[in-house]
Amino acid sequence: MSEALLDVEHVTMRFGGLFAVNDLSFSARPQEITAVIGPNGAGKTTLFNCITGFYKPQVGRITLNHPSGPLLLERLDDYTITRKAGVARTFQNIRLFARMSVLENLIVAQHTRLMAASAFSLAGLLGLSRYAQAEAQAVERARHWLDKVGLTAFADEEAGSLPYGHQRRLEIARAMCTGPVLLCLDEPAAGLNPRESAELNRLLLDIRAENGIGLLLIEHDMSVVMEISDHIVVLDYGRKIAEGAPTAIKADPAVIRAYLGEPDEEEAG
Amino acid sequence: MEYFLQQLINGLTLGAIYGLVALGYTMVYGVLGMINFAHGTIYMVGAFISLITFLAATTVLGTSVPLALVLTLFAAMGLTALWGWSVERVAYRPLRAAPRLAPLISAIGVSIVLQNFVAQAQGARAKPLPPVFRGGVTLMDSGDFVVSLSWMQMVIMALTLGLMAAFTWVITRTALGRAQRACEQDMKMASLLGIDVDRVISTTFVIGAGLAGVAGMMVTLYYGVIDFYIGFLAGIKAFTAAVLGGIGSLPGAMLGGLLIGLIEAFWSAYFSIEYKDVATFSILVAVLVFRPTGLLGQPDVEKI
Numbered sequence: 001m002s003e004a005l006l007d008v009e010h011v012t013m014r015f016g017g018l019f020a021v022n023d024l025s026f027s028a029r030p031q032e033i034t035a036v037i038g039p040n041g042a043g044k045t046t047l048f049n050c051i052t053g054f055y056k057p058q059v060g061r062i063t064l065n066h067p068s069g070p071l072l073l074e075r076l077d078d079y080t081i082t083r084k085a086g087v088a089r090t091f092q093n094i095r096l097f098a099r100m101s102v103l104e105n106l107i108v109a110q111h112t113r114l115m116a117a118s119a120f121s122l123a124g125l126l127g128l129s130r131y132a133q134a135e136a137q138a139v140e141r142a143r144h145w146l147d148k149v150g151l152t153a154f155a156d157e158e159a160g161s162l163p164y165g166h167q168r169r170l171e172i173a174r175a176m177c178t179g180p181v182l183l184c185l186d187e188p189a190a191g192l193n194p195r196e197s198a199e200l201n202r203l204l205l206d207i208r209a210e211n212g213i214g215l216l217l218i219e220h221d222m223s224v225v226m227e228i229s230d231h232i233v234v235l236d237y238g239r240k241i242a243e244g245a246p247t248a249i250k251a252d253p254a255v256i257r258a259y260l261g262e263p264d265e266e267e268a269g
Numbered sequence: 270m271e272y273f274l275q276q277l278i279n280g281l282t283l284g285a286i287y288g289l290v291a292l293g294y295t296m297v298y299g300v301l302g303m304i305n306f307a308h309g310t311i312y313m314v315g316a317f318i319s320l321i322t323f324l325a326a327t328t329v330l331g332t333s334v335p336l337a338l339v340l341t342l343f344a345a346m347g348l349t350a351l352w353g354w355s356v357e358r359v360a361y362r363p364l365r366a367a368p369r370l371a372p373l374i375s376a377i378g379v380s381i382v383l384q385n386f387v388a389q390a391q392g393a394r395a396k397p398l399p400p401v402f403r404g405g406v407t408l409m410d411s412g413d414f415v416v417s418l419s420w421m422q423m424v425i426m427a428l429t430l431g432l433m434a435a436f437t438w439v440i441t442r443t444a445l446g447r448a449q450r451a452c453e454q455d456m457k458m459a460s461l462l463g464i465d466v467d468r469v470i471s472t473t474f475v476i477g478a479g480l481a482g483v484a485g486m487m488v489t490l491y492y493g494v495i496d497f498y499i500g501f502l503a504g505i506k507a508f509t510a511a512v513l514g515g516i517g518s519l520p521g522a523m524l525g526g527l528l529i530g531l532i533e534a535f536w537s538a539y540f541s542i543e544y545k546d547v548a549t550f551s552i553l554v555a556v557l558v559f560r561p562t563g564l565l566g567q568p569d570v571e572k573i
Contacts, residue, residue: 052461082463095458097451099567108451112463114444135444178462 003065005030005214006051006182011060013046013238020046021057022238028182028231033208033215035225038235039258044218045092047235048184051216052089053078066181083112088180090171092187092218098160102151102170105159106142109177114138145173149203165196169203176207182214183207189221197221201228226250234258271414276538277531282422282491284530285429289484290507291514291522292436293353293477299453299517300473303372307356307379309504311478315349315485316495317387320398323489334401338490342428345486346479352383353478354471362467380500388497395496398489425487432483433523436476440519449473453517502546509553515566524564 004027013021021043028034036044049055051062051073062073064085071085081087097105107114114134146152149169154162159170168188175183188204189197205228208215219225225232225246232249234242236258242249249255290312297305322344326337360379364372405419440446451459452469460466488503489495510529514521529549536548556564 054457078457079460079463079465082461083465089461091458095455097454097458099454100447100450104447108447108459108464109462111444111448111451115448174462 003030004028005065006216007061007063007065008047008051009061009063011047011050011057011062013043013050013055013057019238021050021235024060024235024238024240026233026240026243028214028216030181030214031208031212032230033204033217033228034231034233035217035219035229036233036235037219037222037225038241041237042235043238044235045186046238048089048186048216048218050074051184052087053081064182082178082180086179086181087184088175088178088182089184090168090175090186090188092190094164094167094171096159096167096171096174098158100159101156102146102159102162103139103142103155105170105174106145106177107138109174110138110141110179113179141177145176148176148206149173150199165192168192168196168200172203172207176211180213182216184216186218187220188217189219189224192221194223197224200224204228271409271411271416272538274409275414275416276534278416278418278422280531280534281527282425282530283534284527285425286484286487286491286526287503287507287510287529288523288526289429289432289480289487290503291510291526292519293481294508294511295514295516295519295522296449296473296477298511299519300449300456300470301361301372303361303369304376304508305361305474305477306373306376306504307360307383308477308481309500309502309507310380310383311349311353311356311500312481312485312488312503312507313495313497313500314352314383314387315345315478315482316489316499317391317396317485317497318348318482319345319486319489320396320495323398323401338401341486342483345482347482349482349485350475350479353474353481356478357471357474362470380504384497384500391497393497395494398493398495400493401490421491425491428483428487432480436480437519439476445469445472506549509550513553513556513563515563518563518565518567521563521565528564 006028008027009025011021011024012019024043024047036047038044046055050057053073053076056074064071064073064087066085073081073085073087076085097108100108143152146155149172151166151170151173154166159167162170172185172188189200192200201224204215207213217225217229229246232244232246233240234249234252234255241254241258242252244252290308293308293311294305297303297308319341323337323341326332326340327334332340356379360375361372364375402420405417405422407415407417409416440449448459448464448469449472451462451464452466456466459469488499506529507526510525511522512525513528514523514525532549532552533545536545540548
């Protein structure tokens with residue numbers, strides 16, 4: 001078993017009296033797909049918001065074991081979580097730059113590298129070749145991901161005009177263009193039809209195999225979760241109620257209870 | 270006809286100046302959704318920096334006029350940009366998370382502070398500058414009326430066109446421009462892609478103030494008289510230009526600026542000069558009644 005990529009330790013996030021996430025600990029390993037599942041309101045998205053810096057958890061620690069050394073995510077500013085730690089994220093409700101072209105959406109995700117190469121645009125203003133080179137590389141990388149998600153034909157369309165399924169795939173491509181070590185996907189299969197959802201499975205497995213990064217996945221669609229996850233964490237009311245391989249989770253009585261509800265005592269008796 | 274042509278030239282010159290100031294309003298609105306009411310005052314500061322630099326260069330250093338102009342251009346752009354940066358850093362950034370009204374009030378405060386600072390430091394009386402270069406080319410001479418395009422007007426239009434071209438290139442083609450457009454649409458998402466949003470906002474203020482500085486220099490050289498209060502009306506008019514063109518839209522700001530300049534010039538020429546501001550703002554109201562998002566603005570369609 002390799003070292004964990006992401007270590008979540010005793011994380012608690014409280015809103016007033018509500019414990020959205022309560023003393024949660026788990027790890028995600030590199031080159032694995034870790035799924036976080038649970039009924040609505042179980043704290044899955046709150047957990048994502050803690051990992052990507054939207055919220056600072058009141059208790060606990062989130063460590064990302066970056067190739068260049070461990071980083072405490074809750075101590076980083078929002079944009080450095082992507083820049084330094086290499087955490088990328090997609091959203092349940094798609095957040096593309098709707099009025100930019102598909103290609104531009106992918107190039108803007110490579111901003112950090114471009115700015116460094118362009119000496120904060122000064123070199124770009126002066127037309128230095130180093131900047132032109134970096135720009136060409138950015139376009140190439142963008143084209144690579146367009147090809148991967150099958151959107152090459154739409155490169156110059158406005159992102160907001162794409163059909164829903166395409167937008168989902170574009171958002172994943174954009175996240176990958178930041179060059180992440182951990183990709184967090186918030187319900188990537190929501191609103192997809194079975195064919196699109198099968199394509200998504202292939203894409204995610206492909207990303208895992210080719211890029212060697214870790215994937216963290218929130219998902220309701222069990223066909224996606226059971227088919228591609230290596231490891232599943234089940235949340236209910238902010239607490240972890242089970243953790244393990246897909247087959248074990250399917251048979252876990254606590255999980256079945258959380259999803260189907262407790263059998264009525266009187267009826268049972 | 271000759272009279273019309275002359276007013277067209279005058280109106281376009283004035284419009285170019287308004288347009289440059291309007292860009293600053295529209296850029297800041299685009300990124301922060303906030304009206305930077307101190308922007309007109311920044312333009313006034315630019316005018317004073319230009320006046321001081323130009324006089325210092327020509328009298329103290331004794332440089333030739335063209336060299337003094339180049340120096341003034343860089344000083345006006347650079348120092349005014351620095352003012353813009355400081356204002357954002359001191360008065361707006363600490364209020365980023367505050368309700369929307371707070372930075373608005375802070376902006377009005379900054380504007381009053383700057384106005385009074387300049388009035389105290391430079392004196393409240395109007396400051397004249399002798400005409401830098403006279404003359405121009407005669408375009409048409411019908412005997413009783415001469416249509417001329419002065420050198421100054423040519424400089425203003427050429428400089429404005431050059432700045433617009435450079436600016437459009439930065440916004441559409443560079444990493445900085447892309448980041449700016451990304452922040453305009455979704456700041457939180459931009460930061461999740463590794464974009465330093467605070468830096469993008471600073472740059473926006475720096476660019477906007479730099480353009481206003483150039484506009485301040487132009488107005489100083491063109492009219493030859495400035496005082497600490499010129500920022501107020503020019504600011505309101507440039508803001509109007511931004512709204513007329515569609516606030517948030519960069520070509521809109523330029524178009525709005527030109528339109529306001531033309532309306533003023535033609536109204537003064539054919540109707541009455543006293544009522545030129547009344548006319549300008551009446552047309553603004555009329556346009557907004559029929560096109561609430563301005564001429565080139567995008568309608569904000571809310572998805573339900």
